[in-house]
Amino acid sequence: MTSFSNIDSAYALATEQYQSTGVDVENALKQLRATEISVHCWQGDDVAGFENTGGTLGSGLAVTGNYPGRARNAAELRSDLEKAYSLIPGKHRLNLHALYGEFDEPVQRTDIGVEHFQGWIDWSRDQGVSLDFNPSYFSHPLADDGLTLAHPDEGIREFWINHGIACRRIAAEMGKTQNNPCVNNVWVPDGYKDSPADRATPRYRLAESLDRIFEEPFDTSYLLDAVECKLFGIGSESYVVGSHEFYLGYAITRDKVLCLDAGHFHPTEVISDKISSTLMYVPELLLHVSRGVRWDSDHVVTMSDELQAIMQEIVRGNHLRRVHIGLDFFDASINRIAAWAIGTRNTLKALLMALLEPREELQRLEREGDFTARLALMEEQKTMPFGAVWDHYCATSDVPVGRQWLDSVREYESSVLSKRSESPESVIA
Structure with missing residues (x-):
């Protein structure tokens, strides 16, 4: 000891x-204490969620390992999160996916409402933990062919548009309740495994679908809309509809928060180099801090050169107030609570080093x-x-x-x- x-x-x-x-060390610590990391709920149960539909993870996502003791319901996940937070200095947020609602019976994703997340809202108030949110465009029969908001079938597109609308309303209510903005981040797996004959049309469909989702106005004091880009994934190795260029243009023209995920780019490409340039044109950034190994494998965050470079860019550019730092990894080969602690503590360490x-x-x-x-x-x-x-x-x-x-x-x-x-x-x- x-x-x-x-x-x-x-x-x-x-x-x-x-x-x-x-x-000034005390000033650096003051800034660190004021920084909240959005800890991702899905590390605690391998992105299974609580829909109770018997569905399996899919749509370009994969979690490896079978370490014993994963959370099987919301109560266990909240207990595990409380344990993780007790090991991490500072006060931090929680990032929830839509499939983590508490459902007494199966509910269509278009029909989810605040009532399915009231347990999380009550818990967040008791714990003093603010919430962020994400629609879940994966692990669903209508996402099995790898297309959702860009799907050529109008009925399937409509289903996912309505899911996005429902999620924004839930996130807005979370933001109102906690009296600070809930960041609602949209990521879709849409893409093709092999080279498409038409790259443009799916992107027009995606833009139109997003415009429909974002049509309802909400006060940015309790809801911030973010869109997340990707280069490639499992089942979409050759073409992703929502590329970096697509979402950068969309975020600029629609005044949205742009999400940069550290695992969503070419292995030789880093997001630390994108922070200063993108912040010239978008109001705010959301970061998904992860560690890709050769591909978008979302390993637990370690004290890597890139992690330090990300935090240096945020601090050197005086961007802390415009950047939301979240985590996005899932490792079921090790103790899941330890994974949270290692990843979040390393993120904070890198930020402190930069400060x-x-x-x-x-x-x-x-x-x-x-x-x-x-x-x-x-x-x-x-x-x-x-x-x-x-x-x-x-x-x-x-x-x-x-x-x-x-x-x-x-x-x-x-x-x-x-x-x-x-x-x-x-x-x-």
Whole structure:
């Protein structure tokens, strides 16, 4: 166990070192405390949801692994989330998908309403956790051929348009209740496995469908509409209707939030390089922080160069108020609560590292053309005592310091997760 006196001593020394480079550590921590990460609900149950229809995950999504103890209903998922939040410093949000409503009986996705999410709304109020939302355009018979809002069949398009309309109304009510905007993010899997003969027409259909969904006006103080782009996916390797260029143009012309997912681009392409340019033309960004490995595999977020670059771009450009940071990964090969803790803590660590940069000094050197000093300072920054500041932040936030959080996960696994049946169908939500 790390003693508080050791943490305090290390923090005092670290503060002194950072001050020598012109960095205000307390101000950096203040900004970090004010930043809420939108934690994704679907890591807790492998994107199964609670529709109780017996459907399986599909439409270009895949979760690998079968680690015991996955949440089988909303009560278990909320319990697991509470455990995860207790291991993560700060106050954070929850990102819900539409298929996570609480349904006493099967309900068509066009007919879902606020009443199916009242349990989540009540829980969020009790926990002080704000909600974000997503329509679910996958794992459904009407999405089996890989097309939804861009489908050539007008009836199928109408079904998914009405689902989108219903989701916006739910999200707006969430935003009203929590008194801050609920970000409602639209992602559709639409695309083709092989090269299409007509790339344009599906995109016209998608734009028309989105316009229908967004037709009803809502106050942006409680609802923010976001649209999410993608390069390729399982079953849409050759063509995705909602490409980056499509959604960038749509977000600019319709004044929508643009969602950039770290796993949705070519393996050599990074979203950190897109943040400053897209924010010139769209009002706000939503980030889905993930880790693609060779393909859009959504691995648990680690302390990678790209994660650090994403946070550096947000901080260096003074974009924190215009960027919503959410997570999007699902790993069923390891303890799911540990995955939440690792991914969210790493995201916060990377943000803290960016906040502890001597940003003004680096940018001054750049303006003056002193690229030698700029590079030298950036490299010296890598050995600054960031860990001592992070430990202090965790300790003062009443969450475990260092590896101690893993002991808490193991205890929860032994006392709670191990008691869960491996037959989720037998559990009544």
